[in-house]
Amino acid sequence: MELNPTAYVVLGMLRLGRHTGYEIKQLVDNSTRFFWAASYGQIYPELKRLEEAGLVEGKADPQGGRQRRAYELTPEGERALEEWLSKSDDVATEMRDSALLKLFFADAVPPKERAALAAAARERHNAIVAALENVHRNMPADPEKQMPLQVLRFGLDFHSWCADRFARMEQELQEEK
Amino acid sequence: MELNPTAYVVLGMLRLGRHTGYEIKQLVDNSTRFFWAASYGQIYPELKRLEEAGLVEGKADPQGGRQRRAYELTPEGERALEEWLSKSDDVATEMRDSALLKLFFADAVPPKERAALAAAARERHNAIVAALENVHRNMPADPEKQMPLQVLRFGLDFHSWCADRFARMEQELQEEK
DNA sequence: ACTTCCATGTAAGTAGTTACATGATTGC
């Protein structure tokens, strides 16, 4: 059975504990969204598909009069996740960066505007660094969650580097005007 | 009129000269694809839309018996491109990286496999560096194309940095097994 | 009372990929 990466996001989050679709969305927004986002429009249908496939199991779990459906991994779901994690041959990186796209074509505008584009990109990455630092602060230390921390550190270094590199580009573009 | 970034890829490539849809695809594959890819399935319909909107103009330009349609920017197309380039408030970065996704959930697999994931990511970025160096070698020096060179240098630094950072993560993961 | 949060879901639309069909030209 072929699952897409978003399905594994759901499986992965459920491996960390029993959760509702709503909670999965919160978890994604506080962690993987920086390299793999997911919306309700993906998560809820995906949960349904995964349940039909027998990889997760949902149970009604109302809180008071509020409807709620909590899911957990089945043994098959756990197996599917581990199998996917063990394949290191299909790792792919895709980027869609409109800042780099604009800079690429920016010979068409005056040098001042080129520098402004680089500055905007720098600011964006700085904002992400701030957001990640916030995530870091609110992250409970859990020996079972070493890898999320590793990836978070990667993300911090990554966006810091990008901010610096765009700052350098900005400088170079300012000098040549 | 609202255009998507892919439309601006087409406009931007046409600003560099008169081209066919086929040629635009080649240009994209040798340059922007690392931060903004585009397939024939996007390019040809986009050219049609842009022509209807009066931003590009296509003329039949057969080579022998082989049909061919070459496009160039209209003054309105040039204006639309410059206007887009002058807005630095809508620059967005989106990443979809299945390597980071796997690493994020990799507490579920033994340390050895975690290190293998980091190694695979490192290799991927090294391959991109090699590809970009190749692009660099085949790039003609043209004072009108300073920004493509700036962006190419950014890309080289970027993927080199990623390769190094994944190498470091790999080491850390090997030590803790 | 009002707002915010918890919670589930879907419909419509946009974006993008893949695979295919077609056919001429060039180089070996």
Place this chain on the structure above:
DNA sequence: GCAATCATGTAACTACTTACATGGAAGT
């Protein structure tokens, strides 16, 4: 003669976003 390249295009599909509808609970 054959493979690769030039060239145009579309149909089917997958992925993803946005906006909406619905309603209970908690906080202020």
